[in-house]
Amino acid sequence: MSIPFRFGTVGSPISTPKKPGGSVGAIQTLAELGLDALELGWVQSVRVSEETCRAIRAAGEENGIALSVHAPYYINLNATEDEWPNSRKRLMDTAYYGSLAGATDIIFHPGSYFGRPPHEVVERSVERLAGCLDELRSAGNRVTLRPETMGKSAMLGSLEDTLKMSLAVEGVQPCIDFAHLHARAGDGSLNTESEWLQILDAYSSALGETSLKRLHIHLSGIEYTSKGEKNHLKLLESDLDLHALFSALQKRGCAGRILCESPAMEEDAVYMRDRWAEWFGE
Numbered sequence: 350m351s352i353p354f355r356f357g358t359v360g361s362p363i364s365t366p367k368k369p370g371g372s373v374g375a376i377q378t379l380a381e382l383g384l385d386a387l388e389l390g391w392v393q394s395v396r397v398s399e400e401t402c403r404a405i406r407a408a409g410e411e412n413g414i415a416l417s418v419h420a421p422y423y424i425n426l427n428a429t430e431d432e433w434p435n436s437r438k439r440l441m442d443t444a445y446y447g448s449l450a451g452a453t454d455i456i457f458h459p460g461s462y463f464g465r466p467p468h469e470v471v472e473r474s475v476e477r478l479a480g481c482l483d484e485l486r487s488a489g490n491r492v493t494l495r496p497e498t499m500g501k502s503a504m505l506g507s508l509e510d511t512l513k514m515s516l517a518v519e520g521v522q523p524c525i526d527f528a529h530l531h532a533r534a535g536d537g538s539l540n541t542e543s544e545w546l547q548i549l550d551a552y553s554s555a556l557g558e559t560s561l562k563r564l565h566i567h568l569s570g571i572e573y574t575s576k577g578e579k580n581h582l583k584l585l586e587s588d589l590d591l592h593a594l595f596s597a598l599q600k601r602g603c604a605g606r607i608l609c610e611s612p613a614m615e616e617d618a619v620y621m622r623d624r625w626a627e628w629f630g631e
Contacts, residue, residue, distance in 0.1 A: 352630075353604035355415050356622040357386030359567060362615040372401075372450075373408045380412035384618055386606045388456060389418045395442040399449055406451035415606060417454035417495075417565065418447035425460030426474035426496075427505055433477065436460075440481060440494070448490050454565055456524040459496040459505045459514075471510050475517040482520040494521050495565055500529035500578025507533070508548060512555040524565045525552070527594055528581070532573035540590050545597035553601070564605035568594075568621065569614075581610055584617045591624060599629050 361375035362382070369377070372389055379387055389405070391397070409416045420443035424436045444455050462470050478494060485492065496514055499506030508530060511523035530548065531539045538544065553561050570587025572579040584591060609618040 352622065352625055353602075354566075354598075354622075354625065355384075355386035355606045356618050356625075357384045357388070357414070357606065357608050358614040358618050359388040359419055359608045359610035360390030360392075360614065361387075363613070364615060372405045376405070376408040376412050376414045379414055379615070382615055382619055384615065384622065385413055386415045386417075386608060388608045389416065389447070389450065389452065391443055391447075392419050392422050394421055395439065395446055397446050397450070399446075402446055402449035402451075406449065409451045416447075416450060416452040417456060417606070417608075418443055418450070418452045420455055420457040422458055424457045426477050427460045427463060427465070427470045437477070437481065441484070444481075444485055444490060444492050444494070448492050452492065454493045454495050454522075454524075456495045456497055456565065456567075458499065459510070461504055467505070467507070467510060470505050471513050474505065474510075475514055478514060478518045478521055482518055486520065492520075495524035496521065497524040497567065498526045498529050498533075500526070500532040500571065500573070502533055502535070502577055504577075508551065512552065515556055522556070522560070522563070522565070523552070524567060526567035528567065528569050528571040528587075528589060529578060531589055532571045532578040535573055535575040535577050537588065540588065540593065542593040542597050542600075545594050546600065549597055549601045549603065561601055562604045564598075564603055566605065566607045567610055568607055569609055569611035569617065581612060583611050583613050584620060591621070592628065595621075595625055595628060 365374045365378045421439045428436045515521045570582030570584045611617040
């Protein structure tokens with residue numbers, strides 16, 4: 350049976366042993382669990398040597414694990430002119446070392462509106478992302494930059510925001526966090542098959558039908574208030590309708606990677622993989 354998605358975790362699995370530990374240990378742990386994707390969690394800073402990156406790349410290739418990187422949280426495409434160089438460096442460092450480590454995709458939180466109209470913030474973001482991509486491509490770096498859909502309405506990162514960035518800049522594609530989208534409105538919406546199909550159709554309409562074959566998805570349970578995301582939950586402790594979401598993905602012929610960031614990340618990643626096989630296996 351062929352499953353169209355690779356399943357894995359955002360960050361090292363909780364069960365990763367101390368030895369060898371680190372990203373290499375995380376890769377080996379995922380392989381032992383029958384998972385095949387890892388998003389390296391460089392969320393505080395990029396502190397990794399080129400030698401370590403080469404070891405991560407080798408471990409990923411040896412174990413058949415597809416790699417991506419979550420960049421530091423402190424990136425803001427809407428930063429002030431004085432602050433933007435620091436945000437830019439964090440993103441570019443992640444792209445440089447991530448590529449050395451064998452990562453194909455760089456995921457990042459795009460920032461905040463700071464009370465400005467979303468269309469103005471997206472315009473500024475597009476300009477800045479274009480500059481980053483120009484430099485990366487000039488250096489022969491082929492990573493895809495993926496702004497993540499965010500779970501609070503005050504944050505830059507609605508589905509529309511990420512699609513506009515992707516349309517405007519070649520080399521940018523969304524990281525679509527379905528839990529965040531479910532939480533963003535704060536009213537429990539986006540939790541039915543028909544609603545998810547509308548999201549996927551908007552994605553396909555903007556970026557082309559083939560874009561659905563290379564989705565990069567974050568998924569977990571989620572707790573939320575009227576203001577949006579509060580915190581991640583285990584899948585079975587949340588109201589997220591996994592079957593409805595997976596059914597929509599299956600109906601649209603989607604493929605790519607699904608990375609779990611619940612408090613029981615590898616347990617839920619295995620659960621998701623097994624549910625997909627149970628519900629849609631031949």
